[in-house]
Amino acid sequence: MQQLNDFLTLIDNYVGSSQWFVYFLLGTGLFFTIYLKFPQFRYLKYSFRIVRGKFDRESDVGDTSHFQALATALSGTVGTGNIAGVALAIHLGGPAALFWMLMTAVIGMTTKFVEVTLSHKYREIAEDGSVSGGPMYYMKNRLNMKWLAVIFAIATILSSFGTGSLPQINSIASSAFSTFGIAPIVTGAVLSVILAFVIIGGIKRIAKITEKLVPIMAIIYFIGAIGVIGYNYQNIIPSLTSIISDVFTGTAAVGGFLGAGFSFAFNRGVNRGLFSNEAGQGSAPIAHAAARAHEPVSEGLVALLEPFIDTIIICMLTGMVILSSGAWTKKIDNQFQYSDMSILNGVYTDQNQEGKDLLYNYIAGKQELDMFTGNLLVTDGRITNEVTVVNSRSLAEDVVVLKNGKNLTGEIPVQNGRITNTENLLFKGKSLIHSAALTTEAFTESWFGDYGRYIVSIGILLFAFSTAISWSYYGGRATIFLFGVKGDIYFRIVYVIGFFLASFTDTTIIWTFSGITIALMTLPNLFGILMLHKEMKSEVGLFWKEWSDRFPGEKTPNY
Template sequence: HKYREKDEQGKMSGGPMYYMENALNMKWLAVLFSIAVIVSSFGSGNMPQINNIAAGLNETFGIEPLLTGAVLAVLLFLVIIGGVTRIVHFTEAVVPTMALIYVVGALGVIFYNIENIGPSFMMIFDDIFTGTAATGGFLGASMAFALDRGVNRGLYSNEAGQGSAPIAHAAAKAHEPVSEGMVSILEPFIDTIIICTLTGLVILASGAWTTKYENDFQRSDFDVIEGVYSDQNPADVARLFAHLDPNNSDNLNEFTGTIDVVNGIPTKGNYTIINARSVAEDVHVSLEGEDFTGTLSITEGVLDEESKVTIAGKSLLHSVRLTTQAFTTGYFGEFGKYIVSIGLLLFAFSTAVAWSYYGDRATTYLLGSKFVMPYRVVYVLAFFVASFADTTIIWNIALVTVVAMTIPNLFAILLLHRDMKQTVKEYWQGFYEEHPDQKKK
């Protein structure tokens, strides 16, 4: 905010790239960060959002992801074509509605399962340094796995230190950077401390995280190992837990060979199908909506990439599908999944809208405002394509792009710590001079 500038169209532009250049005289770092912003606008703010929306609407209403992507891509273009003014009007109308719907739905589940809230908190604190043992259909998770997922999802959720929020706040009409900074502090608190805590309690208290549901298996969650294992056998569970631990070198052998399928049902053999950290049950295979009869080729536990079949069955869920199921266990019953879908639609779409602005400010910094429109067109096209892409792959892309922005921004913040301290000091001095009655006694 302090080092923002006006572009050639008279619009205010700011963010880390401007304080990297204007305050630190590090043009190279500003360029590096701007490139990271553009990449992250796709990998973090664009693709995961529509992917989650499409999955949620498909889970709840049976709407094909392709149709969801096409309709929302058109709406996205209509919103972002209007620039920052239309983006602000859209988000200020949508975000409060989204938050209210989601909080009401979450509280409905939490109070319905109130007897599980205490044990849920105990589980959170007990498993901080030990990981989570296998329970129900869940094969367990090591501390390293939980820490990796927790930190990644936390950074992705609140964007703290990523440098995206300063780009938006630079467009604010506030004259004092400190006052605008205090407003921005509310964002991670509301997003992470309130919304994410409610979501975590809903998932834990409902028991949905250990329950297997019918679903289509995604290839990145799908694994076939040699041998027949059961999650009802403690010895088998221990071996499967060790196999899923990325730090364990004594893994089970991945299956390589063929599996015969008759009328959609895989024949029994010396193999076990794992999906989403659980032993898959009632597996069936289809091709273009019809029961498949033929042979599946598996190499090192992975289905042949050329295979066009859909594999489904009962397994654990993750991401939006897990949250959707958890929300059906409260006072709202099956209507709970509509709350998730509607809330997710509003939240994720508004996030994609906001990130389009971050990307076009970075594009303006690097190439000038004339390249903003081509950027927006590509942004909308990527939004459409991601609606039917693999969820896990999309999340992996998002996590990489978060790091790409965060590292250069944190480096710049560390170098600017004295500047920030002095700016805050001057702000409060001016504030107390203007409002002497507010000064601490």
């Protein structure tokens, strides 16, 4: 598994985690923001009115209402990215990563507006009578690039696993195990059966479920988050200050956190921001294509709300919970994941600046340290060699080694800082934690105490499961585009199987795979919408002309 993760990480370094990908994503959003004169600010109030049915016609074609389409798309974006993804971004890049997540969302509002508008315009009616749409249709019908549409559709299917299925159930299973002690395989089995029943009903059943789930999960999560932030009220201003003050300098070492530079915070913030709101990825247009609307820009304006709700509101709440609670800098008793762990030859410390600098430069990839190779000697669970265990980008403390549930006495072969045989072997101790575990810990620092864990578990269950439901639809539409309606049932079967298997697979591998699939889906979509920038501007003009004709006494924005 470690070799697989190393291979995926190598690929991700050239794609999703590379600087050029981040600049291309933000650059596209900035271009449309300026080109369309900041629609995310000027058109926002009209978005809310359209969601309420202001622009509807009885003759509009589609399978869902504006609100149902928004709820379905939101259920696809509001998932582990809002709970685990924010925590991972702060763990890697410090508070400044949250700032870049928010900036990505502001720019992403325009990107989402553009991609949904263009995709909605070129949607089609599938063989079974349902509406089918997404970037692959404008690529085929408008750009006449069937080859690009095929690449996008294949990437969508891959991303339905990398974004919608694998990391979602993994976070649910991990949270259920840490909170309730339920074995991940049991959680995976039960939810896989429920998922299968839901997705068989298609978009209409999915829309009915998501329009109820989204408000419920938002309310529960909001109450829990406010409980933490209010309990730690004295840390609100310092937390907000750290988000801004560290933007261009990076975050210095504090507590068990060894620090993070500007470029890493920027990259991780943008990367996790995209994972959270999916702006530019091309997923939301597939859900919005099913909406009843005669004018594509109207549905684009509905989609404009998604990054605002998903990232600016919900991710900001999660970020403030993590920062105000202080959990992101605390070493906490946990079970180490081998992909997060390395063993250094010699003894290092994080109790002085020299030691912190050495360790930070190592985890940041700026300096190589001597990795341990040989047999790790363990007596009654304690390592007796002169070595240092690094876990989750921090110096591990009070490390205990267990085999078959009991303190180990014996030898463990290690090659270049990695355990070579991990069967029935378990490392535990104090270190920083990340992803869903970090958010769960942060939620206990409130008036709810340990009951805060249940809020996160319920939130992850609702958020992540609804995301898995929506992404099954996205992957299914891509399958229909490639193979016709008959191929959809086979995709759903594989999707449910993958959902089950991911419940007990290494978290880090899943997140790494997710980053790759996001990039593979995003690049063709960004290329396509840039080619159609003039058509987009023309569509906006036609929309506001129709709005003026229908509501003659109302002043409309300049376009």
